[in-house]
Amino acid sequence: MMPTETSAMIAIFAPLGLAITALAAAFGLGKAVAAAMDATARQPEAATKILVNMMAGCALIEALALYALVFCFSLLGKM
Amino acid sequence: MSSETHANTVQKVLHHTAEHAATSHGAHEAHELPNWITLLNKHFPDNALVHFLHQWENIVFAAMIASIISFFAVRAARKKNMVPTPLQNFCESVVEGLDGFVSGILGSHGRQHLPFIGTVFIYVLLMNWSGLIPLSKSPTAAWSTTLALALTTMVYVQIAGIRSQGLWHYLKHLAGNPQNVFGVILIPLMLVLNLILEIGAVPFSLSLRLFANISSEDRLLLNFAELAVSTHYIAFPFQLFANILAIIFSIIQAFVFMLLTTVYIALVLPHEDHGHEEKSDFGHAHS
Numbered sequence: 439m440m441p442t443e444t445s446a447m448i449a450i451f452a453p454l455g456l457a458i459t460a461l462a463a464a465f466g467l468g469k470a471v472a473a474a475m476d477a478t479a480r481q482p483e484a485a486t487k488i489l490v491n492m493m494a495g496c497a498l499i500e501a502l503a504l505y506a507l508v509f510c511f512s513l514l515g516k517m
Numbered sequence: 518m519s520s521e522t523h524a525n526t527v528q529k530v531l532h533h534t535a536e537h538a539a540t541s542h543g544a545h546e547a548h549e550l551p552n553w554i555t556l557l558n559k560h561f562p563d564n565a566l567v568h569f570l571h572q573w574e575n576i577v578f579a580a581m582i583a584s585i586i587s588f589f590a591v592r593a594a595r596k597k598n599m600v601p602t603p604l605q606n607f608c609e610s611v612v613e614g615l616d617g618f619v620s621g622i623l624g625s626h627g628r629q630h631l632p633f634i635g636t637v638f639i640y641v642l643l644m645n646w647s648g649l650i651p652l653s654k655s656p657t658a659a660w661s662t663t664l665a666l667a668l669t670t671m672v673y674v675q676i677a678g679i680r681s682q683g684l685w686h687y688l689k690h691l692a693g694n695p696q697n698v699f700g701v702i703l704i705p706l707m708l709v710l711n712l713i714l715e716i717g718a719v720p721f722s723l724s725l726r727l728f729a730n731i732s733s734e735d736r737l738l739l740n741f742a743e744l745a746v747s748t749h750y751i752a753f754p755f756q757l758f759a760n761i762l763a764i765i766f767s768i769i770q771a772f773v774f775m776l777l778t779t780v781y782i783a784l785v786l787p788h789e790d791h792g793h794e795e796k797s798d799f800g801h802a803h804s
Contacts, residue, residue, distance in 0.1 A: 497773040501722070504729035511548075 445517045452513045459506035466499045549735035550742060552578075552654040579656040582643050611639070622779045623786070630782050633673055638775040641666065641727070645767035648735050649760060658732040660724065667724035670778050671715065678785030690785065691715075723777060730770045734763045 441449070474492035478485050551559075558571040570577055593608040601609060615635040619627060641657065648655030656662040679687045693700060693707030741759040745752045 493769055494773055494776050497726075497769055501726035501729070504733065505725055507733065508725065508729045 448513050448517045452510045452517075456503075456506045456510045459503050463499055463503035467496055470495050470499065548732065548739065549648070549654065549658060550739050551652075553652045554654075556652070574654065575656040575659045575662050578647065578654050579644065579662060582647055582656070583640065586639060586643060611635075618775075619779055623783050627782070627786070630677060630779075634775055634778055634782075637666070637670065637778055638771055641774050642768065642771035645731055645734075645771055646764070648731065648738070649763055649767075655731050655735060657727055658735045660728045663724040663728040663731075664720065666727070666774075667720035670723065670781075671720045674719075674778070674781045674785055675715070677782055682785070682787050686787065687785070719781065723774065727770055727774055730766060734766060738763060 470492060474488050477488050481488075552574075554567075554570050554574050554577065557567045561567045589604065590608065593602075593604045596602075598605065612635065615638060616628065616631055619631050619634055623630060644655055644657045644662070646655075647653045648658060657666075678690070682690065689695075691708060691711045692704045693711070695701045695704060695707075737759050738756075741752075741756045745756045
């Protein structure tokens with residue numbers, strides 16, 4: 439069965455968009471975790487507080503990558 | 518030979534139930550493990566009560582969880598002993614932890630918002646965790662539930678802002694607090710921006726974040742379960758790993774929902790003077 443044009447374009451660009459979003463999220467998370475590591479090294483007794491704040495920041499960055507994942511799933515359903 | 522057919526039948530039942538649950542309302546793939554409502558729907562597809570339960574699946578599970586929370590909360594708070602019973606002790610420690618967190622962000626007079634914020638946290642946490650219980654589903658794995666939660670939060674935040682600041686100051690806050698002529702000129706732009714942000718972007722991002730995380734968790738659980746079954750249970754440790762990941766991320770997502778609610782409330786409350794904040798820092802000892 440020949441793939442239609444829209445399904446071919448969805449098959450190429452939906453995972454590509456997801457991959458770019460994941461790459462950007464990885465960069466942002468790397469910066470956030472690196473900053474948290476530096477702060478913990480400066481003041482080890484504040485380690486749990488820093489960890490809690492880092493988790494909150496990481497969840498917010500992660501959410502952007504997950505938006506792309508959700509739209510990828512709905513597009514794959516339309517394909 | 519018999520173990521292979523056993524694995525095949527288990528896999529077929531898993532697929533069949535999950536797909537039957539999905540295809541009974543529209544043609545999209547199955548994305549979570551079956552629960553008792555989908556199993557009932559598979560065996561009695563023509564029953565009116567089962568059809569009703571299956572159609573309102575999320576609400577049934579959400580109502581069950583809410584009634585469990587209410588039952589335990591009422592039982593713990595009925596007799597306020599000086600020497601607490603175990604259940605009362607546990608509930609008190611949870612409330613104290615939440616109170617410390619909320620007061621840290623909102624200040625000591627932010628305690629009036631503690632009931633709503635604490636309820637949101639406990640409710641969302643238990644809803645997230647109920648996807649891990651066998652034959653049960655997380656209601657937050659559907660966008661409808663999380664959108665309802667996010668809209669409720671938005672309405673509460675706006676009402677809290679109006680109540681604490683008064684309507685005139687709240688409208689000034691929405692218009693961007695104009696100080697001079699330039700600010701007055703920019704009022705339409707600021708109004709449009711703030712309204713779109715607070716009515717559109719805030720519930721949308723809150724709900725989509727929680728929904729995407731929890732539904733991805735459920736998909737992960739389904740995929741790892743299928744993997745474990747299709748490799749004759751050799752890949753079972755991966756399924757255990759997926760469960761641990763789901764437990765941890767459920768806690769994190771509930772915590773982030775609560776944190777964002779608290780921050781949004783803190784943003785609409787009136788700005789305190791700086792002298793007020795310095796008074797609270799005075800008592801801290803140097804470590």
